[in-house]
Amino acid sequence: MSRPPEGRLYFRGGCAIRQIAVLPYRTLGSGVDAPIQILLITSRGTGRWVVPKGGLMKGLAPHAAAAAEAEEEAGVRGAACPTPLGSYRYRKRRQSGAAVWADVDVFPFAVTEELDTWDEQHQRERRWFSLGEAASAVDEDDLRALIRSFGAREFRAAASPARLIGAMADKMASKTGVNAMFAWFQKLMPQQSQFFDLFEKQAVTLVAGADALARLAQGGPSSAQHIREIEEREHDADDITREVLQTVRRSFLTPFDRSAITSLINTMDDAIDEMQHVAGAVSLYEVADFEPEMRDMAAIIVDAARLTAEAMPLLRRIADNGHRLHELTERLVRMEGHADEIHAQGLKRIYLEANARGGREADALHFLVRQEMFKRLERVVDRFEDLANEIDGLVIDHA
Incomplete structure (x- = not known):
């Protein structure tokens, strides 16, 4: 040739x-x-x-x-x-x-x-x-x-509503002298900003927990340290969730419907809770090594947390950022579907391997533990899909 x-x-x-x-x-x-x-x-x-x-x-x-x-x-x-x-x-x-x-x-x-x-x-x-x-x-x-x-930094919110209202107030006051009305608005707006601050703070706990979970799935001598890290982040998430719920009850003005706020923060909290359940299973069953499909699911969780951390600041100006938020939630849903496929493939593989070894009692126990680990990892990914649905609902209502 x-x-x-x-x-x-x-x-x-x-x-x-x-x-x-x-x-x-x-x-x-x-x-x-x-x-x-x-x-x-x-x-x-x-x-x-x-x-x-x-x-x-x-x-x-x-x-x-x-x-x-x-x-x-x-x-x-x-x-x-x-x-x-x-x-x-x-x-x-x-x-x-x-x-x-x-x-x-x-x-x-x-x-x-x-x-x-x-x-x-x-x-x-x-x-x-x-x-x-x-x-x-x-x-x-x-x-x-x-x-x-x-990371799409160009999509990040440039200013919070509170700062925008404050700037408008200064401009109007210089022309008209009507400070009283805008002062009243300024007293209300920090509460709205506080919600966004807490959403973003919760996203940070998800990123930290997902990172520790991925390191845990890689195995090695530092498993106990990674488990403690996930547990600490879960406690942080509980505190943030509690603060959001208390702030909802105290606030006269909220950026979204109250039920939407509580549903969003609770869904984020559920995601870190499920990570803690994975860590708890590793500790309970003394899992020392992880199936390759488990590591793949952990990697999906890492990227899902990264996307969540990008999405939260965009909620400050949701009308301007609706398109990018939809792109992020679309990817989260696609990743959840991919995780389901990986979950099924992993279960099938370890089941066939157990059968090939004769189905001994030890093999059956090994399969059951692995099955439990797969199920818990899948639940983490499912919570991120739930989170994508919550964000999409906000976009539909407000963008």
Whole structure:
């Protein structure tokens, strides 16, 4: 077979080849506005900034193959969400000089460990960038758009209603001298701002709990520490929920219907409660190792918490942010469906393995414990779907 001429674009089977990649990220700080950083590496050929990527691997799911590439190329480990963030296309140049189109599926990858040594450390440079810097550093337009959408800082509320009313009051007072009416409004508005502050604070507990849950699912000697972290975040969430409920009773003016406020905060509280139930099962059954499907579900929970943390500040100006909120809730619902599939696959696999070993009593007990763990993880993801529905309801009513 003759080789394509130098520089000619060609395809396998008439279409682009498929690759997989991760978007490695970390959050600096614990607030909903804490900056997100993206890890990029240099390509071996041109030295340009890229994300860790490679080809599909036999026997590995796409996100698992992408995680393996991240460890090999960038020296990082973490939780790879099985639901892709999106995809981009680029021209891959071969040694012959020919080029192919490559379609790359990109998976969110919450970095939990940076290795001191790794396979390609002498062939590549790795560096953490801010979202804006990372988007500017890469060449591909679609990848740039994916990075910019990750966290979507441009959608964050620029000002709370309380500050907007206050600014209006100052302006009106300077022209008309009618301070009394706006002073009355200003006394009421901080209560509205307080609700948003508490929603965002609750989102922080979800992110911290999900991060600890993902680390717990990776196994290792620090399980007790991760369990304590989840328990502490669950206690924090209870306190925040209690404060919201008390504030609802005290407040004359609320940003949303009172039942919508209590339903939203209780659903968030239910999510961290279910994380605590997972941690409790790990402690009760002394689970030391986790099925790969369990780690995948934990990674979905991490990304669901990240999306929740982005969504909460957008509620301050829900009419302006309705489109972005719908995008976030749509992804949450899609991830829940993916988690259901992973749950079913994991249960089937461990059931067949138990049968293949003869169905001994020890195997049956092992299966029951694993079944319980899968069920509890599924409940966590279900609560995030419930949360997506709560947010969609607010958007319908107010946007």
